[in-house]
Amino acid sequence: LGPGGGRGSAGRRLARVTPWLLLGSARAAADAEVLARERVTFCVNVTRQQPCPRAPGVRTLRVPIFDDPAEDLLTHLEPCCAALEAAARAGGTCLVYCKNGRSRSAAVCTAYLMRHGGLSLEQAFQVVKKARPVAEPNPGFWAQLQKYEDTLQKRPPGTNTPQAAAGDRP
Secondary structure (H helix, E strand, O other), X not given: XXXXXXXXXXXXXXXXXXXXXXEEEHHHHOOHHHHHHXXXXXXXXXXXXXXXXXXXXXXXXXXXXXXXOOOOOHHHHHHHHHHHHHHHHOOOEEEEEEOOOOOHHHHHHHHHHHHHHOOOHHHHXXXXXXXXXXXXXXXXXXXXXXXXXXXXXXXXXXXXOOOHHHOXXX
């Protein structure tokens, strides 16, 4: 990926959040050449309508929500984070995407960094925003990320691992 976290035409750019975690749009996810070049092995499709990639060796998880502040993203965060962590531990490269790579997918990447990177919401979002400047979870998703942060802070010490903060593989 080039400076600014992107490569190729605007619609096909992937932002590198960590060395193995990518964030992008449905258009980028549909490009088998991009997925192969970036060695993507696992995709989280945070949409109801966009297709899942049909690339060899790429597994997918669909989170069927619209980019609507009233949608319940919170209940999907733990399963998404667990799936991303499992794929990373298996040595894979993960892509999280939604239609435009701006709200839903950015929220999931932020949650992952909070859960497995040990970062605060603000710290995690800054990592995502630096990688993909257009990242902007809608107000409803932001409120749910705040609730998720509260939940994580109430967990016993040692249950949130600080690997992703440094960009290391788990």
